[in-house]
Structure formats: C-alpha cells, structure tokens
Amino acid sequence: MGNRLLSSLILTAAMSATAQAADTKVIHVMHQGDPAGVAAIGAVAKAFEAENPGVDVETIYAPHDAYNEKFSAAVMANQLPDVMELDAPFLANYVWSGYLQPIKPLIDKDVLDDMTNSNIVQGTYPVDKDLYAIGLTDSTVVLYGNRKYLEEIGARIPTSVDDAWTREEFEGYLEKLSKLDGVKWPIDTFRGYGIKTEWITYAYGPILQSSGCDLIDRTTWKSAGTLDADACVEALTMMQTWVKNGWVVPQSAGTNQFYAENNPAALALGGHWFYAEAAAAMKDDIVVMPLPKFGAKGASPNGTWIWAVTKTSEHPDVAGKFVSFMLKDKEYRTFIASKSGYPGLKSFAAESPLYAAGGAMAIAYEQASKTAIARPPYPAYPTITSAFMQAVDEAFNGGDPKAALTAAAEKIDEDIEDNDGYPPFGDQQ
Amino acid sequence: MSDIALSVSQPNEKPVRSAARTFRTIQTVCIFIVALVIISPLFLLVVASLKDDRFQILADMGSFRAFWVSDPTLNNFKEVGHFSGELAFGRYLFNSLLILVTTVGAGVIVNSMAGFVLAWGTVKGRAAILSIVIALYVIPQESIIMPLVIMVSRAGMTDTFAVQIVPWIASPLYIFLFYQFFAQLPKELLEAAQIDGASIFRIYRSIFMPLSLPAVATVSILTGIETWNQYLWPILVTQTDYARPIAVAIATFFGQDSIYWDRAMAASALMMIPILGLYLAFQRWFVSSFVGSAVKG
Incomplete structure (x- = not known):
C-alpha cells in the first residue's frame, strides 16, 4: 500500500513537472x-516574464570584444539564440548566411511605425528590401570642440550641418590649435578604441565618403578602383599627415x-x-558641431547594435513580442537615454530633449537626415572592415597609404571572388 | 720568497676585489631594475584599484601619478562585490576556484600517470606513443577550438563546469614533463619495489610521486595559470552566468561605449590573489624544478 502510494506520488509529480516544462516557452x-x-536587459527579461506567464x-x-x-x-x-543583438553593418552577412528571419511580422505595428528612416535602413537587407532587425537607437559621430580654445583662435562655430567646416578651415584650425598654449593635441580621433573595434571603419569611413570615394563600389561590388582611388588615397594621406604632425591623440x-x-x-x-x-566634465565649455566637409558633400556614419530574431527560433512569435516589449519598456528607455542614446524611434526622440531642436545634440540628429551614409550593406562587410582597419593602422604607423589601400582592396575583392560574388548580389549587376 | 710573493700580490688583490665588488653592485642594480619592471604593472593595478574615479585612472596613465594614490578608497571593491549580472562577483570567484582546483588536481593525477607509464610501463609501442604526445604538443589550441566546441555541444556539455575542466585535464606538455622527470629517477627504485612485490600503481603512488614534488609543483602552477586565465573558451561554451569564471565577468567592465577601469582594476586585483597564493604555495619546488631542468640540461 505504502509502495503504491509512493509510486503514484512520484508519477503525479513527474507528470506535473513534464506538463509544466511543456507549457513553458523558453x-x-x-x-x-x-x-x-x-542589468537593464536582465530587468527587461524579468518584467517580460512577469507579464507573460509561461x-x-x-x-x-x-563580451563586446568576443561577440563575433x-x-x-x-x-x-547549432545553438543560435532566439533573439540576438548584432552590429548593423553585419546584418547583410548574417541574412545572406541564412541566420536571421524577417522581423516585420513579429514586431508590434506601433513599434514598426515608430522607426526613423535611418533605423529602417540599418535593419533592411538590400536584396529583398525586407526588415530583419530593429533598434531603439541609432548612432552618429560629431565634432566636439572646446569653446574656450575655439574662441581663442577665432574659429567659426557651425550652427547647422549645412554650415559645416570645409577641409581647409578644419586643417587651418588644427594648425592654429597646435600652436595654442595649453593644447597638447589639436584633436582626438579616438585611436584609443584600438584597431580591433568597428570604430575605424565607422568613424573614418565617412571621411573617405566626404572626400568623394568609398570602401567599395556599391553597384559593381568591387573594391579595387574605389578604395584605392586617388580620392581615398588623398583622404588617408591627409589623416596620416595629422598623425605625423602630432595633432592626433595617440592610441x-x-x-x-x-x-x-x-x-x-x-x-x-x-x-554621440x-x-x-x-x-x-566640461559643462558649457563643450561645443557640438557637424563633421567637416572634406570634399563636395558632407558624410556621417549611422548604424548601431540592433535586435534580430534568428531563423532557428522555436518561438519566433514570443521572440518578436520580447523585442517589442523591450523597445517600449520605460525603464529600458530611461537607461538608454541616460547614456545619451541616439534615437532610432520617433517616440524615443520625443522623449530625448538632448536631440530635439534647441538640444545640445540637435545637430547630431540633423546629420542623420542630411549626411548619414550606412556602411556597405553587403555580405563581405566583415572582410571590408577588417581590411580597411589594417590599412588605416598601417598608414598611421608610417606606411604608404596607396599601398595599404591597394592591399586592402585586393583582400576584399579576393573574398568576394572566393564567394562567387555573394549571389544574388553578383547577379544584380 | 713568500714575503716577496705576499708583497707583490697585495697591490694586485685590491683592484680584483674592487672589480668584483663593482660587478656585484652592477648585478644588484640590474636585478633591482628587472624586478621593478616586473612588479610595476602589478603595483599599478593595485594602486589604480584604490582610485575612485575611472577617468582619473586614465588621466594618470603615462605619468608617474599612475603609481600613486592620494586618497585611497575601497569603493571599487565594494562595487565589484555587488556588480550586475545574474550572480554576485563572489560566485564568479567560486566558479573559477572550483574549475582551477579540479583541473589542477585531475591534471596532476592523469598526466603523472601517463608520464609514469611512458617512462617505466611495459606497454608496447611506448616510444611511438611518446612521439605522438610530443607531436600533439605543437598543435596550437586555437586551431582545435572550434571542432572542440562542436564536440562538447554534441555531447550536451555546454554551460557546465565539466566543459571547462574535462578538455583541459590531459595535456601533452605535462605528460612529457612528468615523463622526463620520472625517466631520470634511478631504475633501482623500481626494481627494489618490484622485488618487494609492490604493484605498478603502488610504485607510482608510494615511491615515484613523493619524489616528484618539483614536477607536481611545476605542472600545478602552469595548469593553474592556464586555467585561471581561460577567457575565450568559457565564453564559447557557456551560455549563462551559472558556471562562468571571473575572467569573463571582468570583461563586462569593457563595454562598447565605455570602459570601467576602476572596477576592472579592482576585479583584476581580486583575481590575482588566488593565483599568487598558488605560486607562493608551490614556489620552492617550482624553482627547484626549473633549476633541476637547467642543470640536467
């Protein structure tokens, strides 16, 4: 009798545990x-669990440096997560490789309607024009200035993107600043981020684009003839000169x-x-200016870490629901805003006085609509960025810019050739 | 004659002694400089961990201020104690210690047994096995890391302590190190024990292992350092904080936009303590093992 009771208790417990496990969607x-x-993402996860029993x-x-x-x-x-954060320029590679699924059917409509154009661009795969990822934020790079120093050299302070410094103005100010008392380095281009992060391609790429060239030809998807073109060589030589002159904060x-x-x-x-x-640290001494125009047009970067749902997800509906929940979560938004998060959703922009008209970073927001150029949305992007980073590093260490860019272009084209032009990209020519 | 010799040798000895003294002074200064170079990063780490402002740490770098703290505080250590993530910092430390102790303990047993068998065992083809072991040593860990990830995930080992211990217990280098040490011990020890009727395991456990403390110390310290500093492997094979070691936890302080140098320094200082303890515990045998290897050349 005792044994029978024990057996039935164990069976009941086992059955209820199994039923509970089957009901729980992980x-x-x-x-x-x-x-x-x-901590912020952990808190969102807990709030989502509380709101969605089961x-x-x-x-x-x-860690950031070991994410890839x-x-x-x-x-x-074969252990892809359901939801993953990814750096926007890598999206094309991940979609091409078949890791991600279109996210539009999984995300709340009000969130989709809330996306800024730049946010849509960073999450869109150019082949099928479908949306594969979404973020609360976007990003940009601006030129910060020390008001006191700029006034001392009599520099013109631009008040809008259209008003940005020209190359001549910019280099003239660098020279003047290099001679000013108290200035050790006229500019910090954040070489301190190192050469293994995306910073070099993200921040220095627009200098090439503003100078009239690019990392790769975005129609033929060939790098030779573009990355090693005269305009790019000239742009990299210009940056190398700043370093040689001792104008740039060393790594x-x-x-x-x-x-x-x-x-x-x-x-x-x-x-941003x-x-x-x-x-x-600087209070009112800081001035936020648009990136200089190094050629005929201005250029600035965009794209940041955004959220996608993987193709292998067993619960894509729940995964999409989680992303929507996170992007709308008040506490998560407050946390991102505290880090001067650059709005990728219109409602988040409305909650961010920093970027609104009259806000200290308004010029940064203006840049997105006027000069932002996404990094090449192409599956070879991991090779493009790695080759370009190497070329810049070589030039900054005294190497020949032309030779460095030619080697980078060759490396990129080799990768494209090895992958048969990443069809259907190649087929579109 | 001896008086003449004495009177001749005295003026010569002085310069010789003074030259020897000068040489010793130069030697001491050189050793002091080398010691300073070796200790300074550790000193800098401890000093930086006592500074309250992460930006101040950065600002001080590149000058002698990096080695000085005017207003020391333990705030960073307190913050590290409550730092975010599912688990507290103490748990990461516990995870690391558990992985360290198990890997070192199992590593000493398994590698010494293999080394002993290769040195004195009766297995056929010992020389060939030894050659394979040496050949395996030259294969870099990085080249096998992805196949290993696939193997452990298919074995259902991901996100466990076992996945961070089992693959690193047997090591060609340490097997060879034990083999070399055992092979140099006199054969008479083995023969005497065999005459007394001791089994091969008994000979290994009661005679050869007690004589092998320098080798045990060397293997323990080297395995310990290797295990303690594991970073990429735990990231690849663990999903949650449940079994993650302290090195991965410290990486959290190196964010995309900002680096929390203050807390990273405090956490690194804490991380240094156990491995320093391990070295101090085995230092005597460790040094004698290296000296022994050098003499035996």
Whole structure:
C-alpha cells in the first residue's frame, strides 16, 4: 500500500513537472554591453516574464570584444539564440548566411511605425528590401570642440550641418590649435578604441565618403578602383599627415584627453555616446558641431547594435513580442537615454530633449537626415572592415597609404571572388 | 720568497676585489631594475584599484601619478562585490576556484600517470606513443577550438563546469614533463619495489610521486595559470552566468561605449590573489624544478 502510494506520488509529480516544462516557452536572448546594460536587459527579461506567464527568458551575455567569436561558436554548435543583438553593418552577412528571419511580422505595428528612416535602413537587407532587425537607437559621430580654445583662435562655430567646416578651415584650425598654449593635441580621433573595434571603419569611413570615394563600389561590388582611388588615397594621406604632425591623440593616451584635467585635446571626433561623459566634465565649455566637409558633400556614419530574431527560433512569435516589449519598456528607455542614446524611434526622440531642436545634440540628429551614409550593406562587410582597419593602422604607423589601400582592396575583392560574388548580389549587376 | 710573493700580490688583490665588488653592485642594480619592471604593472593595478574615479585612472596613465594614490578608497571593491549580472562577483570567484582546483588536481593525477607509464610501463609501442604526445604538443589550441566546441555541444556539455575542466585535464606538455622527470629517477627504485612485490600503481603512488614534488609543483602552477586565465573558451561554451569564471565577468567592465577601469582594476586585483597564493604555495619546488631542468640540461 505504502509502495503504491509512493509510486503514484512520484508519477503525479513527474507528470506535473513534464506538463509544466511543456507549457513553458523558453527564449534565449544573446547580447553584449557593460554592467549597467547587462542589468537593464536582465530587468527587461524579468518584467517580460512577469507579464507573460509561461515564458522563460534566458539571457546570454557575450563580451563586446568576443561577440563575433561567441556568435560563430553558436552557429557551429547549432545553438543560435532566439533573439540576438548584432552590429548593423553585419546584418547583410548574417541574412545572406541564412541566420536571421524577417522581423516585420513579429514586431508590434506601433513599434514598426515608430522607426526613423535611418533605423529602417540599418535593419533592411538590400536584396529583398525586407526588415530583419530593429533598434531603439541609432548612432552618429560629431565634432566636439572646446569653446574656450575655439574662441581663442577665432574659429567659426557651425550652427547647422549645412554650415559645416570645409577641409581647409578644419586643417587651418588644427594648425592654429597646435600652436595654442595649453593644447597638447589639436584633436582626438579616438585611436584609443584600438584597431580591433568597428570604430575605424565607422568613424573614418565617412571621411573617405566626404572626400568623394568609398570602401567599395556599391553597384559593381568591387573594391579595387574605389578604395584605392586617388580620392581615398588623398583622404588617408591627409589623416596620416595629422598623425605625423602630432595633432592626433595617440592610441596610448586613452579616450578622455578632450575632457581630462587641463583639457589636453581641443577637438574630438567622437560618437554621440561621448557627449554624456564629456558634458559632465566640461559643462558649457563643450561645443557640438557637424563633421567637416572634406570634399563636395558632407558624410556621417549611422548604424548601431540592433535586435534580430534568428531563423532557428522555436518561438519566433514570443521572440518578436520580447523585442517589442523591450523597445517600449520605460525603464529600458530611461537607461538608454541616460547614456545619451541616439534615437532610432520617433517616440524615443520625443522623449530625448538632448536631440530635439534647441538640444545640445540637435545637430547630431540633423546629420542623420542630411549626411548619414550606412556602411556597405553587403555580405563581405566583415572582410571590408577588417581590411580597411589594417590599412588605416598601417598608414598611421608610417606606411604608404596607396599601398595599404591597394592591399586592402585586393583582400576584399579576393573574398568576394572566393564567394562567387555573394549571389544574388553578383547577379544584380 | 713568500714575503716577496705576499708583497707583490697585495697591490694586485685590491683592484680584483674592487672589480668584483663593482660587478656585484652592477648585478644588484640590474636585478633591482628587472624586478621593478616586473612588479610595476602589478603595483599599478593595485594602486589604480584604490582610485575612485575611472577617468582619473586614465588621466594618470603615462605619468608617474599612475603609481600613486592620494586618497585611497575601497569603493571599487565594494562595487565589484555587488556588480550586475545574474550572480554576485563572489560566485564568479567560486566558479573559477572550483574549475582551477579540479583541473589542477585531475591534471596532476592523469598526466603523472601517463608520464609514469611512458617512462617505466611495459606497454608496447611506448616510444611511438611518446612521439605522438610530443607531436600533439605543437598543435596550437586555437586551431582545435572550434571542432572542440562542436564536440562538447554534441555531447550536451555546454554551460557546465565539466566543459571547462574535462578538455583541459590531459595535456601533452605535462605528460612529457612528468615523463622526463620520472625517466631520470634511478631504475633501482623500481626494481627494489618490484622485488618487494609492490604493484605498478603502488610504485607510482608510494615511491615515484613523493619524489616528484618539483614536477607536481611545476605542472600545478602552469595548469593553474592556464586555467585561471581561460577567457575565450568559457565564453564559447557557456551560455549563462551559472558556471562562468571571473575572467569573463571582468570583461563586462569593457563595454562598447565605455570602459570601467576602476572596477576592472579592482576585479583584476581580486583575481590575482588566488593565483599568487598558488605560486607562493608551490614556489620552492617550482624553482627547484626549473633549476633541476637547467642543470640536467
């Protein structure tokens, strides 16, 4: 009798556990970020679970500098998460490789309608023109200036994107600043971020584009003849000269020389995220200006870390629901805003006085509509960025810009050739 | 004659002694400089961990201020103690220690057994096996890391402690190191024990292992350092914080937009303590093992 009772109890417990497990939908969310970011995403996951009984959100954190390795391992081990954060320029490669699914049917309509044009562009795959990822934020790079130094050299302070400095003005000011007392380096181009991050392609690529060239021809998808064209060589030589002249903060000096004690750097070509920390230290001494026009037109970068749903997800509906929930979550928005997050949703822009007309970063928001150029939305992008980073590093270390860019272009074209032109991209020619 | 010799040798000895003294002084200064170069990064790490402002840490870098803290605080250590993530920092430390102790313990047993069998065992083809072991040593870990990821994921080992321990227990280098050490011990030890009727395991456990403390210390320290510093492997094979070690936790402080140098330094200082303890515990044998290897050449 006792044994029978025990058996039935065990059976009941086992059955209820199995039923509970079967009812629970588990989604895995892979992301990167700093401690506060990890905590914010953790809080969103808990709030989502509370609002959706029967759903379990498991977050997978991967450090920023090892994110791609972690992603590759997940692919090889057939353990792709349901939701993943990805850097926008890598989207084309991931979609082409078959890792992601169109996200439009999975995301709340009000969120889709809320996207800025730049946000739509960063999440769209150019072949089928479908949306594969969405973000709360976008990004840009602006030119920060030290008001005191600029006034001392009598520099003109641009008030709109149309008003941006020309190359002649910019280089003239660099020279004047290099001779000004108290200025150790006229500009910080954030070499301190190193050569293994996306920074070089993201921030220096627009200098090439403004100079009249690009990383790759976006019609023929060939790099030779474009990346190593005279305009690009001239642009890289110009940057190399700044370094040779001792105008640029060296890599070893870190990333805070603009607002460090005594303000050793007078200008900073920095991301929108740099504003929060620089403004906290410099208060009203900081001036936000558009990127200079190095040629006939202005150019600025866009794209940031956005959210996608993978093709292997067993619960794409729940995954999409989670992304929608996160993008609308008030606390998550407050956290992103505290880091001077650059709005990728119109409603988030309305909540961000920093970027609104009259706001300190209004010019940054203006840049997105006037000069933003996405990094090449092409499956060979990982090779493009790696080859370009190498070329810039070589030039900054005294190498010949022409030779460095030619080698980079060859490397990119080799990769494209090895992949038969990444069809259907090649077929579109 | 001896008086003459004495009177002749005295003026010569002084310059010789003074030259020797000068040489010793130069030697001491050189050793001091080398020690300073080696210790300075650790000192800088500890000093930086006591500074309250991450931007100040950066600003001080590149000058002697990096080695000085005017207003020391333990705030960074407190913040590290409560830092975000599913688990507290103490848990990451526990995970790392568990992985370290298990890998080192199992590594010493498995590698020494293999080394002993290769040195004194009766297995046929020992020389061939030894050649394979040496050949395996030259294969870089990076080249096998992805196939290994696939293997462990198919075995259902991801996100466990086992996945961070099992693949790294057996090591061609340490097997060879034990083999070399055992092979140099006199054969008479083995023969005497065999005459007394001891089994091969008993000979290994009661005679050869107690004589092998320098080799055990070397393998323990090297395995310990390797295991403690594992970074990429745990990232690739773990999904959650459940079994993640401290090195991965520290990487959280290196964000996309900003680096929390203050907390990273404090966490790194904490991370340094156990491995320093391991080295101090085995230091005597570790040094003698290296000296022994050098003498035996």
